[in-house]
Amino acid sequence: MFIWEIIVSASIVLKDLSWSTPQGRSLFSSLNLSFEPCRTGLIGRNGIGKSTLLKIIAAELLPASGSVSAPLRVAFLRQLAQISEDWRLADLFGIADGLVLLDRIGAGDADLHAMTDADWTLEVRFEAALARAGLAGLSAQLPLSRLSGGQRTRAAIAAVLFQEPEVILLDEPTNNLDQEGRSAVIQLLRDWQGGAIVVSHDRELLQHVDCIVELTSLGDKLYGGNWDHYLEQKSQETSAAAHRLRSTERRVDELERQAQQARERKARRDGVAKRDRAKGGIPKIVANQVRSWSESANAGSLRQRERSLHLATEDARLARERVEVLQQISVPIRSTGLPNGKIVLDAQMLTGGYIADSPLIENFDLQIVGAQRVAITGANGSGKSTLFRLLTGDLRPFAGTVHIGGTYAVLDQTMSLLDAPLSIRENFLRHNPDCDENACRAMLARFLFRADAALQRVDSLSGGELLRAALATVLGGVRPPQLLLLDEPTNHLDIASLDAMETGLKEYDGAMLVISHDSVFLEAIGIERWLDMDELASTAVRRRIPTIPPHLPADGKR
Secondary structure, three states: OOOOOOOOOEEEEEEEEEEEEOOOEEEEEEEEEEEEOOOEEEOOOOOHHHHHHHHHHHOOOOOEEEEEEEOOEEEEEOOOOOOOOEEEEEHHHOHHHHHHHHHHOOOOOHHHHHHHHHOOOOHHHHHHHHHOOOOOOOOOOOOHHHOOHHHHHHHHHHHHHHHHOOOEEEEEEOOOHHHHHHHHHHHHHHHOOOEEEEEOOOOHHHHHEEEEEEEEEEEEEEEEEHHHHHHHHHHHHHHHHHHHHHHHHHHHHHHHHHHHHHHHHHHHHHHHHHHHHHHHHOOOOHHHHHHHHHHHHHHHHHHHHHHHHHHHHHHHHHHHHHHHHOOOOHHHHHOOOOOOOOOOEEEEEEEOOOOOOOOOEEEEOOOOOOOOEEEOOOOOOOHHHHHHHHHHOOOOOEEEEEEEEEEEEEEOOOOOOOOOOEEEEHHHHHHHHOOOOHHHHHHHOOOOOOOOHOOEEEEHHHHHHHHHHHHHHHOOOOOOOEEEEEEOOOOOOOOHHHHHHHHHHHHHHOEEEEEEHHHHHHHHHHOEEEEHHHOOOOOOOOOOOOOOOOOEEEEEEE
8 A cells, every 4th residue: 555645735727728739620719627636537538638638737738828727746647658678767757867966976976066966865755655656675777677567557656756746647547557557556546635637438447536527529517526426427417418308309399380380370361361452341551551560460470489499499409419418329239149059269278479489378278158258357468469369360379279150350459340441331331241221321320420420431530439430330230240359449448439339248149258457347248257367377478577576675686
């Protein structure tokens, strides 16, 4: 455990904030938003501007207009995805030069000016930050490449703590992390007593915030409480929005009926008056005056009805827009026709990798029968994606056999089953040749690709749109595949896209083999069996992932 307290007096206030992309697309226009000194989750669809907002708060980007009021000490928690071989802990903390100066002073090779510039608390604060992050005793000269993925995450956390910030900013901090790294980030947020803004789609992480701010195309809205409270409030809001839409649509229908009746009555009165004038019987001047009064009264009444209809139609449009922002995908998925006892996948003594005398996967056995749902978990680098390539034939095994007994589809992180230059519609029809145009358009509409949206090229889609297109293509045909293989499908997805994927997979009645670190996602889609690659890993895999014990000697050597 690492627990600390920071007293924060200042909030973050954004006033009349505007910002546009280099291409001229406006993300914010006169945005007014404040963040109290507590843990805030910042959510919204991909591309809405969440990461940009964090960079503006951290003064890494300047707004086009408006102002930002923030504490002086704001720190970013950054992922260490790619690390140079010569990068050391001292470089991560930004203290390499300071340590060199202290070494010079210790060796007697420094003048009085250098001694005045030295930070004499540097080493003590460095050691304290490491201890808080569960890495006590590591040397500042230890190469980061010798740390496991989870330890590198803890090192990044320690570097943030070293800055003694008033506010920490976390931008998708658990993406691509294994369970150890995810646990370290969750522990950081759970124990943090200062201000924090967390951009994330990780529902487990969002359970540890004090409130949630959601950015949508309609603006921003604050929800009190953690993720569970957000879901409860969102459900009530969605129900209220749907009720308002039904009410406004009924009002429009009624006003349209009344307006049509008023038009018909006016037409009948005009016809009767015209016939009476033709017959005579009253002075012409009186007839003209009566006609003028009648037309004025009728026209005024009709204009009032038309105005009421216009206002009601506008209310219905706004209500419909609100529902579209809140709506979730609900799609009836056709049956795969998979028999209960059919062996869908059978791998026996599977051995393979990239170097013949050092296999990453060794003597691996797996059988999936019927509509079983199996998850593969394990640390980054333990061979999960290599196993997928072996199972699908993308990588030839050194030994053993694999048999897939039916149709299957692979949903990877890039949704590579889709042909990028083609449209969504063209991809759907290519994968589902038995579907006609009407069936294609109907299914794509259920996945929110209505009308011309279905004609978008795949290479123009956002991450969430790409996922919806892939789900529609795979699950929307006459006979979906009997086996789905999913390799970290939730990385970089926003909450709405996660909901779409979970909704589709819940309706799917085939077998699934899923690689994921997202335990909430795995539970939501009904995983029945769990395979831990750390337990099944060969000695070759363990050699490939060296780990450093938490209490490594200070010189960084074993």
